[in-house]
Amino acid sequence: MQVSMTVNGEAISREVEPRVLLVHFLRDDIGLTGTHWGCDTSNCGLCTVLMDGAPVKSCTVLAAMAAGHDIRTVEGMATGGTLDPVQQGFMEEHGLQCGFCTPGMMLTARALLDRDPNPSNQDIREAISGQLCRCTGYTNIIKSIRWAADHQSETAGAATEGS
Amino acid sequence: MQIPAAFDYARAESLEHALQLLSEHGPEARVIAGGHSLLPMMKLRLANPEWLIDINDLTDLAYITEDADVVRIGAMTRHVELLESEALAGLFPIVRDAERTIADPLVRNRGTIGGSLCQADPAEDLSTVCHVLGAELVIRGANGERSVPMAQLHTGPYETSVEQDEILTEVRWPVRPRTASAYTKVERRAGDWATAAAGASVTMGADGRVEDVTIGLTAVGLDGGTATRAADAVRGQTPSEDLYAEAGRRAAEQCRPIGDQRGTEAYKRHLADELTRRVLRRSVERATAPLGRGV
Ligand SMILES: Cc1cc2nc3c(=O)[nH]c(=O)nc-3n(C[C@H](O)[C@H](O)[C@H](O)COP(=O)(O)OP(=O)(O)OC[C@H]3O[C@@H](n4cnc5c(N)ncnc54)[C@H](O)[C@@H]3O)c2cc1C
Ligand code: FES
Numbered sequence: 001m002q003v004s005m006t007v008n009g010e011a012i013s014r015e016v017e018p019r020v021l022l023v024h025f026l027r028d029d030i031g032l033t034g035t036h037w038g039c040d041t042s043n044c045g046l047c048t049v050l051m052d053g054a055p056v057k058s059c060t061v062l063a064a065m066a067a068g069h070d071i072r073t074v075e076g077m078a079t080g081g082t083l084d085p086v087q088q089g090f091m092e093e094h095g096l097q098c099g100f101c102t103p104g105m106m107l108t109a110r111a112l113l114d115r116d117p118n119p120s121n122q123d124i125r126e127a128i129s130g131q132l133c134r135c136t137g138y139t140n141i142i143k144s145i146r147w148a149a150d151h152q153s154e155t156a157g158a159a160t161e162g163s
Numbered sequence: 164m165q166i167p168a169a170f171d172y173a174r175a176e177s178l179e180h181a182l183q184l185l186s187e188h189g190p191e192a193r194v195i196a197g198g199h200s201l202l203p204m205m206k207l208r209l210a211n212p213e214w215l216i217d218i219n220d221l222t223d224l225a226y227i228t229e230d231a232d233v234v235r236i237g238a239m240t241r242h243v244e245l246l247e248s249e250a251l252a253g254l255f256p257i258v259r260d261a262e263r264t265i266a267d268p269l270v271r272n273r274g275t276i277g278g279s280l281c282q283a284d285p286a287e288d289l290s291t292v293c294h295v296l297g298a299e300l301v302i303r304g305a306n307g308e309r310s311v312p313m314a315q316l317h318t319g320p321y322e323t324s325v326e327q328d329e330i331l332t333e334v335r336w337p338v339r340p341r342t343a344s345a346y347t348k349v350e351r352r353a354g355d356w357a358t359a360a361a362g363a364s365v366t367m368g369a370d371g372r373v374e375d376v377t378i379g380l381t382a383v384g385l386d387g388g389t390a391t392r393a394a395d396a397v398r399g400q401t402p403s404e405d406l407y408a409e410a411g412r413r414a415a416e417q418c419r420p421i422g423d424q425r426g427t428e429a430y431k432r433h434l435a436d437e438l439t440r441r442v443l444r445r446s447v448e449r450a451t452a453p454l455g456r457g458v
């Protein structure tokens with residue numbers, strides 16, 4: 001079947017089998033391998049992407065179900081060569097080690113900050129509670145998102161002034 | 164790599180269209196709502212539908228409407244909407260209590276109340292919520308609409324009285340004065356299915372006695388969904404710790420848990436007892452709090 005959706009602002013259309021999961025559509029059909037894929041059982045959250053702005057597990061959404069929707073992946077986070085404040089935060093606060101969980105964590109953080117620019121640490125913990133990180137112990141991830149919340153307005157300003 | 168077996172896919176544009184697609188494609192056609200129970204089952208070949216009828220475009224089935232004596236929830240309402248609804252938190256605090264423990268925020272962005280009830284998993288938290296609130300379910304088929312009480316929805320584990328060519332469209336919760344509710348769950352880790360959970364709804368009489376009460380238990384093999392004998396002990400009585408203890412004892416006796424990787428039978432019975440006490444205590448506190456509705 002023909003499946004059309006917007007991925008990172010770009011209209012995409014591909015012929016796929018109905019059983020193709022969104023995670024494989026993104027990775028294999030359009031070559032965006034930044035969306036990782038881990039447990040396959042809806043548990044780890046590595047495959048998280050934003051669907052109409054809300055984080056979802058793309059291993060548990062059919063590409064066919066995502067048709068007509070707006071999908072955002074980690075590849076769509078930086079704009080014009082400037083990192084999203086969330087990405088910057090993960091650099092500043094050492095929010096990753098192996099990086100396997102990182103794209104999903106950053107997208108969930110982005111969705112959280114879009115809804116609430118100043119979340120409490122408890123809100124941050126709650127927001128990422130469906131995603132596993134086997135390296136960092138989470139503390140640095142929370143610090144990274146905190147960093148992004150605290151510096152959002154500055155970096156947004158820098159992005160328009162710079163580059 | 165877990166991928167479902169091949170199937171055909173159709174997207175319904177309206178409820179009528181969905182019903183038409185279901186009857187057109189016959190017994191091996193199934194609706195898919197959030198897909199967070201069905202897709203995992205299809206990956207494991209525990210479900211092998213030949214046709215999936217996607218009802219996610221039926222956004223007119225996603226609503227929470229509040230009338231004086233009933234709240235209506237559209238079947239496509241997602242967990243996140245139930246969790247965040249202030250109206251529901253005020254009228255039925257059990258809903259937010261339960262939603263906080265259901266899976267995780269990502270699953271809650273997709274999973275629906277209709278899918279949860281039709282999945283009929285014995286560990287589904289919203290099933291207990293609906294038993295406790297005395298829900299009425301509205302079901303649509305080609306021949307019109309019918310409604311069934313929650314006690315008649317589930318015919319066994321993973322089995323419901325919703326026919327293959329029917330769709331659950333609405334969940335109705337009656338609103339009662341001087342009533343409050345609560346839910347509590349024990350899980351191995353955040354986001355897990357219940358080892359055991361309990362819910363209660365308590366209506367207080369003007370005389371300070373419990374006028375009416377319903378108690379539900381999750382994942383402990385309770386026939387019919389409600390702990391009737393525990394409720395019988397509480398109804399008409401003045402709330403006290405002794406009363407909660409008696410209710411807990413009866414609830415533990417009435418359920419039939421099965422020992423598994425989440426806990427032994429004895430442990431689950433212990434939870435049925437203790438969690439019953441906690442939800443009764445909390446419901447009574449909430450029902451008697453100033454303004455009649457607690458937090
Ligand atoms: C990792 C994970 C953890 C979870 N943890 C919990 C938990 O702790 N507690 C809990 O209660 N649940 C939990 N769930 C289940 C979650 O609540 C699901 O979202 C829910 O069970 C199913 O809702 P759905 O909309 O995704 O249904 P789907 O998967 O789309 O459908 C489930 C079944 O219902 C049928 N169906 C769906 N909608 C209708 C309708 N309107 N009319 C007729 N039939 C219909 C489908 O055909 C299918 O057979 C968890 C799920 C996951 C993936
Ligand atoms: S790969 Fe999707 S949740 Fe683990």
Ligand code: FES
Nearest residue numbers: 097099133134135
């Ligand atoms: S950085 Fe390795 S899993 Fe999170």
